[in-house]
Amino acid sequence: MTAPERQRDLEDGIRGPGCCLCAGRNAYLAAFLEMSGLDIQSVLLFEFSDTFYDATVMLVIDDVTQAIVVIVRGTLSSNETLVDMLALGEPLRQEDKKLPLEERFMAHGGMVRVARNLSEKIVREGWVEKAKHLRPDYPLVLCGHSLGAGLVSLMSVLLRPQYPELKAYAFEPPGALMK
Incomplete structure (x- = not known):
């Protein structure tokens, strides 16, 4: 799977009902990405x-x-x-x-x-x-x-x-x- 495909799958899988990455439960993920300096392609799984x-x-x-x-x-x-x-x-x-x-x-x-x-x-x-x-x-x-x-x-x-x-x-x- 290519990085863009994995990113799309991740975004589909973690955004849920929110309209953007920082909505609802995904605020945890957005904060983690901001503080760690990692990009979303580094995240293989996020289970809230x-x-x-x-x-x-x-x-x-x-x-x-x-x-x-x-x-x-x-x-x-x-x-x-x-x-x-x-x-x-x-x-x-x-x-x-x-x-x-x-x-x-x-x-x-x-x-x-x-x-x-x-x-x-x-x-x-x-x-x-x-x-x-x-x-x-x-x-x-x-x-x-x-x-x-x-x-x-x-x-x-x-x-x-x-x-x-x-x-x-x-x-x-x-x-x-x-x-």
Whole structure:
């Protein structure tokens, strides 16, 4: 697919009911593009979500840093605030449930559920593979702030088996994230 075709597909897929890129939900994308200096062709996926146990994410190719980057937004919506409050510890990986309590890898329950959902979606829908088709030598990088930082910290543990080159940058993650 050529860059103009990809741009047209992206614009069709992300504009929705707004008349321009800065309308409605796309204000997030417009702000990101302005602040990052990237152009819209760099954005492979933008999923705005305001549903429970999900998060707003973006998949971009950054040719400056030579990386495939998954960006997870921090707390902004009321549903994300509720996820923040669901702090009861929960095993991160399924295999942790079989271990004695003192040996389990426990983490913030709300974030565990969102991190699992996002990690499963990334693998199931082949996000990284689609990006690797365009830039096969670029490593996977996860990046987030606040709630997004907590999510990428947990996602890095969950996704490491599939993507051993993965790096995560977590800016100001919640203090009581995991044990």
